[in-house]
Amino acid sequence: MENTVIESRLQKKGVKPTANRITVFRTLSEMQGPVSLSDLEDRLPTLDRSSIFRTLTLFLEHHLLHSIEDGSGSLKYEMCGNDDDCSIDDMHVHFHCEVCGKTYCFEDLHIPSVDLPSGFIPRSVNYVVKGICDSCKNKQ
Amino acid sequence: MENTVIESRLQKKGVKPTANRITVFRTLSEMQGPVSLSDLEDRLPTLDRSSIFRTLTLFLEHHLLHSIEDGSGSLKYEMCGNDDDCSIDDMHVHFHCEVCGKTYCFEDLHIPSVDLPSGFIPRSVNYVVKGICDSCKNKQ
DNA sequence: ATAAAGTTTGCAATCCGGTTGCAAATGTTT
DNA sequence: AAACATTTGCAACCGGATTGCAAACTTTAT
Numbered sequence: 001m002e003n004t005v006i007e008s009r010l011q012k013k014g015v016k017p018t019a020n021r022i023t024v025f026r027t028l029s030e031m032q033g034p035v036s037l038s039d040l041e042d043r044l045p046t047l048d049r050s051s052i053f054r055t056l057t058l059f060l061e062h063h064l065l066h067s068i069e070d071g072s073g074s075l076k077y078e079m080c081g082n083d084d085d086c087s088i089d090d091m092h093v094h095f096h097c098e099v100c101g102k103t104y105c106f107e108d109l110h111i112p113s114v115d116l117p118s119g120f121i122p123r124s125v126n127y128v129v130k131g132i133c134d135s136c137k138n139k140q
Numbered sequence: 141m142e143n144t145v146i147e148s149r150l151q152k153k154g155v156k157p158t159a160n161r162i163t164v165f166r167t168l169s170e171m172q173g174p175v176s177l178s179d180l181e182d183r184l185p186t187l188d189r190s191s192i193f194r195t196l197t198l199f200l201e202h203h204l205l206h207s208i209e210d211g212s213g214s215l216k217y218e219m220c221g222n223d224d225d226c227s228i229d230d231m232h233v234h235f236h237c238e239v240c241g242k243t244y245c246f247e248d249l250h251i252p253s254v255d256l257p258s259g260f261i262p263r264s265v266n267y268v269v270k271g272i273c274d275s276c277k278n279k280q
Numbered sequence: 281a282t283a284a285a286g287t288t289t290g291c292a293a294t295c296c297g298g299t300t301g302c303a304a305a306t307g308t309t310t
Numbered sequence: 311a312a313a314c315a316t317t318t319g320c321a322a323c324c325g326g327a328t329t330g331c332a333a334a335c336t337t338t339a340t
Contacts, residue, residue, distance in 0.1 A: 067211075069209045069210075069211060069266075069268075070209075071209065071266075093254050093256075095256065095260055098263065104260075106254075106256070106257065109254050109255075109256075111254075112252035112253075112254065113252075114233050114246075114249050114251075114252065114267075114269075115249075116235065116246070116249075116269065117246065117274070118274070119273070119274030119275075119277055119278070120235055120244075120269075120271065120272070120273055120274055120277075121271045121272040121277060122269045122270070122271040123238065123270055123271040123272070124269070124270045124271070125267070125268070125269050125270075126209075126211075126266065126267070126268045126269075126270070127254075127265070127266070127267050128209075128265070128266045129254075129256065129260075129262045129264070129265050129266075130262070130263055130264045130265075130266070131260065131261045131262040131263040131264070132260070132261040132263070133259070133260055134257070134258070134259030134260055137259055137260075137261060138259070
């Protein structure tokens with residue numbers, strides 16, 4: 001992905017496109033599926049952990065990312081769908097394998113909605129299934 | 141709740157009913173909704189953090205409890221429905237308020253199921269909505 | 281261009297929830 | 311009551327998340 005494209009996407013959401021931010025953005029786009037802070041740290045050894053963290057936080061606030069809590073102990077991040085805001089309706093189901101620890105991202109499995117009691121305002125939804133993935137099932 | 145009742149429920153699930161475990165069990169039953177390890181620690185200052193932790197882990201293994209990951213950073217625990225095993229189908233929706241940090245438990249909102257790709261075996265499901273709760277909405 | 285003001289970054293330190301090793305206390309068995 | 315097993319508390323540790331602070335860098339105003 002070209003820098004200019006990334007820059008304009010950041011700018012469109014009100015994020016100043018610094019070198020680090022562009023790097024983090026590109027890396028997140030390249031790594032398909034949900035990634036953790038440590039994943040990014042490993043991939044970007046020149047950047048400091050705290051800088052990556054602050055970048056992720058900023059991206060979250062500006063709706064470039066959403067976060068997922070699978071049962072792994074560390075928060076995962078994932079790019080929002082390409083251009084539109086990360087709305088609740090395009091969030092999808094995740095699966096966390098209890099054997100290999102991998103988090104799968106079922107993009108085409110749309111999260112079914114529920115009717116909240118009145119007065120409760122939803123902002124995001126997390127639907128995470130834990131169990132055994134296909135690959136681990138077959139290995140055993 | 142009488143001790144004898146608690147004791148027999150523990151025994152039925154294969155957990156030896158020690159004094160601590162009975163205490164933790166009763167406290168969990170009394171505190172309605174999902175509670176964290178720290179919540180229990182505050183409520184039970186005579187027990188050690190590690191003892192509570194080990195008790196919760198034991199209860200989890202023996203399906204007396206289930207755990208929920210809302211966005212709060214700490215795992216929450218909640219008693220399973222009264223007598224039957226804690227099956228996926230009786231798990232319910234949780235709501236985490238981003239303002240006050242409280243986790244609500246919508247017992248009557250059953251988690252809608254999705255069709256996983258073939259080969260994926262579900263063991264538990266987490267459906268957590270984050271947003272603003274009724275009470276915080278009105279306060280502001 | 282340069283000084284002043286604001287922003288971003290890296291480092292180091294800290295926080296905090298979760299988890300474990302170990303020895304003392306308690307309970308169980310014979 | 312001796313031998314053994316289980317449970318508990320203490321203290322320490324771990325790892326992910328988060329922050330204070332000063333240095334580097336950008337932007338703005340002069």
